[in-house]
Amino acid sequence: MNAAGADTDTVLRKRQLTVRTTSSNGGNGFRVGGGKGAAAATPPEPVSPSARLLEDFFIVVVIGIATPVNDPVARAGIAAQFARYPRFRSIQVTDEDGGNPRWVRTTLNVDDHIIYPELDMDAVAADPDKAVEDYVASLSTRTGARPRPPASAGALAFAAWLWSFVALAWHTVVDVASFFATTMFLKDPHTLFKRVKHGEFQRKRIVHRGLSFDDVKLVKNAMNGAYVDMINSGREDEVKWGNALGFIILPFFIGMHKDPLDYVRKAKKVVDRKKSSLEVVFTHLAAEVILKLFGLKAAAAIFHRMISHTTISFSNMIGPVEQVEFCGHPVVFIAPSGYGPPEALTVNFQSYVNTMMVNLAVDEAQFPDCHELLDDFSESLRQIKDAALSLGKHHTKA
Template identity: 60%
Template sequence: MDAAGTLRKRPLSVRTESNGAAAVAEAGPGAGRGRAGHAEAPGEPVSPSARLVGDFYIVVVIGLATPVNLPVARAGIEAQLARYPRFRSIQVEDGSKDGNPRWVWTQVNLDDHIIYPKLDAAAVAADPDKAVEDYVASLSTLPMDKSRPLWEFHVLDFPTSEATATTAIRVHHSFGDGMSLLTLLMACTRSAADPTRLPAMPPLPTRTGPLWARPRPPASAGALAFAAWVWSLVVLAWHTVVDVASFFATILFLRDPHTLFKRVEHGEHQRKRIVHRSLSLDDVKLVRNALNCTVNDVLVGVTYAALSRYYFRKTGDADTGKEIRVRSILLVNLRPTTSLHACVEMIESGKENDVKWGNKLGFIILPFHIGLHDDPLQYVRKAKKIVDRKKSSLEVIFTHLAAEIILKIFGLKAAEAIFHRMISHTTISFSNMIGPVEQVEFCGHPVVFIAPSGYGPPEALTVNFQSYVNTIKVNLAVDEAQFPDSHQLLDDFTESLSLIRDAASRVGKNHRND
């Protein structure tokens, strides 16, 4: 019997270990401590953004270089994660007329959150990689007990092709956005080279200040510079108007065409399969330097190319002049560019309660072009053009404010309906995050890879990129009924980057010869 079949029999039958002894614990709904019995005084309100992601969960698969040392792992989790506000809180209705929930502290029992699943030994021995993948997929069909803090560590303590052991961390999206969780991860890890210190921080992005900041040139710059500044504001305003109109049109009537990437209703809960593949960060940087663009431009271009390869192979369409435009929801962090470094320092100095947790996200609707190009670099050039255009717009600010205003005026149910309608009218969710730039240890265990993804959005395909040291993981969360060949789609990402890198190498060689 497979892991999912075993888990479906009961809400969650798990084997946990406490003080070195094995025990069987039942973690079904209602098994946790009552909300009123252990909750402290009402805390801060749950943010509007957090309330809109009530069905969204983040799943981070972490590969470890050593077997799991349970006492060390428990001590590390207890000392780190369990002491941060969100990880020791539950959501409780505050009794007000509008029923706004608040974060309320509660007691945390690690045995409720550290889970050793019972897997079929024969299935694990036959294909450990598939056993891990199947188990992580089964999590998308299992609810979490809302009487406890909504986080879990699932320990899969057997070797795979990539790691000696694997942990799957499941966290409710209301705990925070990707930047919040990356902050927490960085604060909970230590440098593998020197466990006495924090890992080296990712470099600060080149962007500084608010997205809308357009500093006025000094008088000494002349009339031409002043005219260019005024024109940039006019362009910014025009692009914002166009993007806001597209936003409302998407909510009301504008739908992406039906392609094999578009979600298909199966009449039942759609189980998500999470798969990942390592790409070379050096290859991505080579393309970035050759085309004078950003890492994000390259990754968007690689995604264009991969989806195009997959589409034309699956459909058998030989029309090389054909181009299909679908759209992606691209999540954008609205926190200050220095927030990661500042928050990690605050946590390290014991001021974690002062950190602004939660979701601080806006999004943009990013066109994705599916077509065939003789020159692989055309995918990246097109991506750069579109991303640069989106940077000259306040769409991300507007979408963040719109979500809060809609929730405040129309209430949670109406806001959720509008939010899900907008997502269902697009095709893909896309995100890209920078991770640790050196190898780290998590709770005393060296980390081999970090692969974040999630489930909940009403889309058949979610694409996440996460860098770690000198690799980038492409992580796909797919409707497994719609994408039974998800590993072939991963192959398309690998092959697309290879072709784009080879083309960029020739461009770089020609430039050097010139």
């Protein structure tokens, strides 16, 4: 919420809220907030191992809207829309002896989720984007099975299908071995992108830049690439809530190429190879097994060590293809990011309508001018797009 859009008589909220509390009766029949009915009758659900492992990681999403915040409409929208999600109306409860935490339903209080920050209005007037960026930075100092071909397809098709499983098994063994070796002793070589002092906490600055999604599509089509769509469906009571945590280690090649498309070709080759592996499944299972056998501290230490031995974390997500609203307010952009991993740079890509948003969470000590890094992303896409256009013209003439 922006401070300018709030009523002048609204009390500025500065306290941080917590979702963790302690049950005095072992969690049996625990009631929170005096609620009745479903909120009080729903039995506590154990917090998943993955969620416990990531409890010190925080997701930050910056949403740009086209109009000033209408406070009553926003409150009504949050109460009506977000209250449907179990996690939004739950808190973590643990026994007094520090037992396993559980999710317990509580009565939703919208005022607990809307905070009006105190911003320097002179700074807002001078550069509103930087004022928001500074505020966000301050928060951090807070597979599917392959179908068997029909018999009519012939022996060659059957042999190819069988070979795909052999390749899958081999790639999985290699990737899992590489993952555990990285956890134990393998380290990325030092580059400008690698944090110098892993043991020290540094403030993370979160910045973003919108790129043309049409340019991304042009390059994708020129290189015969593909998008991965993940579609979740089902009724609310059929959805299994929680985090399914898995990792894939991807090599990045740093070097100068005469043809900018060579970067894309190498990346596509690596990703195509990773698609023929169950690395993410095994790493997910390993995380849960380690957590159950050795506890949260051991699992977190191993997880932290693996992240510390790598250079960059990145993820991507496909967003709405049409403009959406946030509680009655037209959304201009969506920029998800976060802080917590002990790496100097985290990259998130988020598509929305015809924009691909590049979101960076950077260690301020390592990247004093993170906007220059965003300029590099823009320039790289421009060069790759121009090379793709030239490639298309060459093929047309041929």
